[in-house]
Amino acid sequence: MINNYTKDVYNKLMKSKETTEPEPKKTGLLTRMSKQDSTTVTDLDLVLNYVDAIQSERGRLADG
Amino acid sequence: MVDAPNFDAPIPGMSLTTEVGNRPWQQPPRFVDTKDVADYYVEKLSGEDFTDKLVEVADTGIPLTTIANTIQMSGVMEGIHSVDSGILALPIIMEMLLITVEAAGVDYDSGLEKDTLKQPMEKYSMLNKMKQFKEEEPVEMSTEEPDIAMPDDIEPSGGLMSRRQ
Numbered sequence: 001m002i003n004n005y006t007k008d009v010y011n012k013l014m015k016s017k018e019t020t021e022p023e024p025k026k027t028g029l030l031t032r033m034s035k036q037d038s039t040t041v042t043d044l045d046l047v048l049n050y051v052d053a054i055q056s057e058r059g060r061l062a063d064g
Numbered sequence: 065m066v067d068a069p070n071f072d073a074p075i076p077g078m079s080l081t082t083e084v085g086n087r088p089w090q091q092p093p094r095f096v097d098t099k100d101v102a103d104y105y106v107e108k109l110s111g112e113d114f115t116d117k118l119v120e121v122a123d124t125g126i127p128l129t130t131i132a133n134t135i136q137m138s139g140v141m142e143g144i145h146s147v148d149s150g151i152l153a154l155p156i157i158m159e160m161l162l163i164t165v166e167a168a169g170v171d172y173d174s175g176l177e178k179d180t181l182k183q184p185m186e187k188y189s190m191l192n193k194m195k196q197f198k199e200e201e202p203v204e205m206s207t208e209e210p211d212i213a214m215p216d217d218i219e220p221s222g223g224l225m226s227r228r229q
Binding site: 003004005006007009010011013014043044046047050051054055057058061062 | 098099102106129130132133151152153154155156158159160162163166167175176
């Protein structure tokens with residue numbers, strides 16, 4: 001029975017980070033579609049932000 | 065292939081040995097927001113007392129994935145967060161563990177590359193460590209008795225229970 005999903009969760013998150021497509025270029029002006037296009041920050045985005053921040057710190061430590 | 069029996073499973077009816085709601089994980093969790101859970105772990109895992117212990121444990125060869133899972137599970141058991149939040153926090157815990165052991169310069173096993181639990185931990189096994197000692201040059205012990213001159217006139221100690229002279 002598997003009860004440790006750390007490896008799977010971590011690798012999946014890293015994989016999702018790699019395949020993230022860049023946001024389509026926008027004009028920066030508010031239109032009627034602006035509200036529909038807007039995305040809400042999910043829990044996963046938050047976790048990714050934390051991971052990015054810690055990884056950049058890790059890289060900084062490794063360099064210096 | 066038949067899996068080996070798992071004897072770590074709880075005994076049937078074990079959860080009924082106490083009133084429902086008595087256990088911390090049966091109460092509403094302390095932190096609900098993922099941000100709060102992440103902040104909790106970042107603060108907890110950067111403490112000096114924790115990092116010292118982590119470096120010791122990582123040095124023994126236990127995979128970091130196992131340590132991360134144990135940390136998040138204990139968080140659930142203590143009623144700090146739910147299972148879902150714990151799973152979400154796993155990558156953050158892993159990164160915190162990685163940054164700590166890398167900063168300490170320890171030879172660690174991340175547990176991310178291969179299924180380390182199925183691999184024999186040859187590198188870290190006690191037998192292997194003992195072999196290392198065997199291979200080293202044996203230290204020669206001198207069997208000669210040391211020449212220590214004992215003084216002849218030793219005065220007996222005069223304690224309370226000593227024999228009268």
